[in-house]
Amino acid sequence: MRSSLLPWILIALSASACATKSAATVSNEGLSGPTTPRPPPAPVAEKPSVPDEDADGASLAFGPIYYELDSTTLRPESRETLERLAEALRRRPGARVTISGHTCELGTTEYNLALGQRRAAMAKDYLVKLGVGPGNVAVVSYGEESPAVLGSGEEVWSRNRRSEFNLSVAQARMDAR
Numbered sequence: 001m002r003s004s005l006l007p008w009i010l011i012a013l014s015a016s017a018c019a020t021k022s023a024a025t026v027s028n029e030g031l032s033g034p035t036t037p038r039p040p041p042a043p044v045a046e047k048p049s050v051p052d053e054d055a056d057g058a059s060l061a062f063g064p065i066y067y068e069l070d071s072t073t074l075r076p077e078s079r080e081t082l083e084r085l086a087e088a089l090r091r092r093p094g095a096r097v098t099i100s101g102h103t104c105e106l107g108t109t110e111y112n113l114a115l116g117q118r119r120a121a122m123a124k125d126y127l128v129k130l131g132v133g134p135g136n137v138a139v140v141s142y143g144e145e146s147p148a149v150l151g152s153g154e155e156v157w158s159r160n161r162r163s164e165f166n167l168s169v170a171q172a173r174m175d176a177r
Contacts, residue, residue: 060088060169064148064162065123069106070115071161072122082123085165086130089137098166099123101141102148104157109143116141123163 062085065078074082089095101116101123120139128134149159 060167062088062167063165066158067119067161067163069104069157069161072115072118074122074126078123079126082126083130085167086127086132088167089127089132090130092169095167095169096136096138097127097168098138098140100146100164100166101139101143102146102160102162102164103144104160105144105147105152106157107144109145112143113141114143116143119161119163 063081065081066075067073067078068075085097089097099120101118101120103112103115103119105112107115117139120141124134124137124139127137144160147156147160148162149156
C-alpha cells in the first residue's frame with residue numbers, strides 16, 4: 001500500500017513546486033468543462049511542443065498583441081491578429097483560448113493587474129464580436145509579473161505591454177464499440 005502512494009506523493013510535490021505567483025487573477029467565465037478534480041498528470045521529461053499548424057495547414061501561432069502606455073485600445077495590427085484567431089476558433093468548435101494580459105513595470109502591482117485584466121478582456125470582447133463563443137475564451141492577468149523582456153526604458157516597456165494567446169484544440173475522440 002505504501003509503495004503505491006509514493007508516485008502520487010512525488011507528483012503532488014512536483015506540481016506544488018510549479019505553482020504560479022499568487023498575484024495573477026484568473027477568470028474562466030463561461031468555460032465549460034468537468035467540475036470534478038482531475039488526478040495530476042504523470043511527470044514528463046520534456047514539455048511537448050505545440051504545433052505551429054493544424055492538420056489543414058492553418059497557422060495556430062497568434063500574437064502577442066501590443067498596447068500603448070496605460071491603454072486597452074486595440075491597434076489595427078492587433079485587430080488583424082484577433083481576426084485570424086477568431087477565424088481559427090470558429091473553424092474549431094472545441095478550441096479554447098486563454099488570453100493573458102501583461103503590463104510594463106510602471107505603476108503599482110494592483111493597478112497593473114487590473115490593467116492586464118482589462119487588456120485581456122478587451123481582446124476577448126473583440127473575439128466575441130467576431131463570432132467566437134464567450135465560453136471558448138478565458139482571460140488571466142499577470143500585470144507586470146511576467147515580462148517578455150527584462151530591463152528598463154521605453155523599448156523594453158513597450159514590448160511588455162501585451163496580450164498573449166494560449167490556444168488549445170481538442171482532438172476528435174474515437175469510441176471503440
